Amino acid sequence: MNWLTNFVRPKLRALVTRKETPENLWLKCPKCEQMLFVRDWEANQEVCNHCGHHMRIRPLKRLPFLFDDGKYELHALPKVALDPLKFRDTERYDARLKKAQAKAEPGTTDALVVASGLMGNRTTVVAALDFGFMGGSMGTAVGEGLVMAAELAVARKAPLIVFSASGGARMQEGILSLMQLTRTTIAVRMVKEAGLPYIVVLTDPTTGGVSASFAMLGDIHIAEPDAIIGFAGPRVIQDTIRQELPAGFQRSEYLLEHGMVDAVVPRHKLRETLIRMVTLLMDPLIVDNRSLAPAGE
Numbered sequence: 287m288n289w290l291t292n293f294v295r296p297k298l299r300a301l302v303t304r305k306e307t308p309e310n311l312w313l314k315c316p317k318c319e320q321m322l323f324v325r326d327w328e329a330n331q332e333v334c335n336h337c338g339h340h341m342r343i344r345p346l347k348r349l350p351f352l353f354d355d356g357k358y359e360l361h362a363l364p365k366v367a368l369d370p371l372k373f374r375d376t377e378r379y380d381a382r383l384k385k386a387q388a389k390a391e392p393g394t395t396d397a398l399v400v401a402s403g404l405m406g407n408r409t410t411v412v413a414a415l416d417f418g419f420m421g422g423s424m425g426t427a428v429g430e431g432l433v434m435a436a437e438l439a440v441a442r443k444a445p446l447i448v449f450s451a452s453g454g455a456r457m458q459e460g461i462l463s464l465m466q467l468t469r470t471t472i473a474v475r476m477v478k479e480a481g482l483p484y485i486v487v488l489t490d491p492t493t494g495g496v497s498a499s500f501a502m503l504g505d506i507h508i509a510e511p512d513a514i515i516g517f518a519g520p521r522v523i524q525d526t527i528r529q530e531l532p533a534g535f536q537r538s539e540y541l542l543e544h545g546m547v548d549a550v551v552p553r554h555k556l557r558e559t560l561i562r563m564v565t566l567l568m569d570p571l572i573v574d575n576r577s578l579a580p581a582g583e
């Protein structure tokens with residue numbers, strides 16, 4: 287018996303495990319359930335090669351596809367007080383934050399990434415929320431980061447493009463988190479007062495406090511296909527109004543039909559669309575003799 291359990295069984299198990307495919311080579315599309323080869327899927331900007339489902343992409347994966355030659359500069363977020371309320375739920379907030387930072391993409395410290403570089407030969411500032419970092423929740427760091435991005439855009443006479451992806455305010459920062467609604471609104475105002483374009487790309491999901499502030503204040507709103515965009519979730523609304531909600535409620539295409547967004551643009555068309563829109567909104571002559579006709583694709 288011992289020989290069977292101690293020798294034969296582990297050998298058999300080893301044989302079976304060895305044959306398994308390494309997990310990081312393939313993944314399954316959550317929508318059509320087809321298998322995707324990770325390298326193809328990454329080259330396709332994390333959009334399903336079979337059904338076109340747009341998965342949630344993290345900022346550092348997205349940015350190279352936006353800027354000219356994939357080159358950009360990352361800007362560190364301003365330092366803010368960590369855990370000012372000494373908040374504790376099932377875990378202390380400072381511990382939770384440190385854990386999230388340890389898992390964050392290299393060079394990023396909170397749910398916002400600010401980058402600048404040339405897009406269609408024109409200096410552009412991009413701020414992208416990271417849903418992978420505590421659900422893209424907006425606390426002081428995100429608010430300060432957005433103010434910094436706006437100041438950067440004004441200083442460089444550059445358009446500001448924001449990619450939103452958020453579950454809302456960061457609960458652990460309480461009222462300080464809510465204050466970012468006004469802070470970010472003022473930041474957007476600065477860009478507009480300087481006469482510079484402010485464009486928002488709404489990605490899945492854009493909800494809560496972010497959709498109640500800077501994400502809905504763009505000169506132009508673009509949405510990625512089939513993204514959830516709204517303030518409160520559909521279940522909450524359904525329970526409140528006690529009515530069945532229409533199909534596709536709070537999805538990009540529904541919002542386009544009802545005038546809340548200006549265009550639904552697939553991810554691989556975003557770069558050229560953004561360049562075209564910025565060119566339409568900005569006087570091409572103010573760009574230091576460089577881009578009378580920005581390079582298209």
Ligand SMILES: [Zn+2]
Nearest residue numbers: 315318334337
């Ligand atoms: Zn699919």
